[in-house]
Amino acid sequence: MNIGEAARLSGLSAKMIRHYETQGLVASRRLENGYRDYAAPDIAVLRFIRHARDLAFPLEDVRRLLALWRDRNRASADVRRIALDHVAALEAKAEAMQRMAHSLRHLAAHCHGDGRPDCPILEELERQA
Template sequence: MTIGEASRASGVSEKMIRHYEAIGLLHPARQANGYRTYAQADIAVLRFIRHARDLAFPLEDIRRLLALWRDRGRASAEVRALALAHVAALEEKAHALQAMAASLKHLAAHCHGDARPDCPILDQLAEGGPVPHPEPEGHHR
């Protein structure tokens, strides 16, 4: 099948299919004229990559997961360890995002939001220093 057909069958854009090939995650066959041809096995790989990306696995982890998927003699313990390491990274990122959201809420709470030009949000962005940490609920200055 053509790249367009592979894209429709896998849910992966043509641009990303080319990218995955360029970085060695996918190895479609080439016809004599140089055109790529995609088999059902390639579609399965593309779907695997898409599902792993939906779970926010980085490309290097996807490379490792693909290798484990292809290795029928693999130990599931290695897959589990990789998944749990990713869970820890996601939880750390979620914590960092929550801290950022709390800081922005704090700044927004101290912005008058009226016609005055004073704005602690812009001031903080211009200063570039550490964003103030919000005080516990009910303890605003």
């Protein structure tokens, strides 16, 4: 099937499929006319990648998970380790975002939000520059 059909079936855009191909995550065969050709197993790989990316796994982790998925002799502990490391990274990002939101909420609470030019939000941004 062509890249358009692969995109439709996998839920990815053709552009992302090309990107994942250049990253070595998926391979396509080339027809005589140079068009990419995908088979059902390729769609399964593309769906796997899409699901992993939906969970915000970085590309290097997707690469590792794909290798483990393809390895029927894998240890589930290896998969679990990748997943839990990713959970820890997500939780750290969430905490950092909560701190940012708290800071912005504090600054916004001290901004009069009227026609005056003084603004603690801009003053804080200037101080951090």
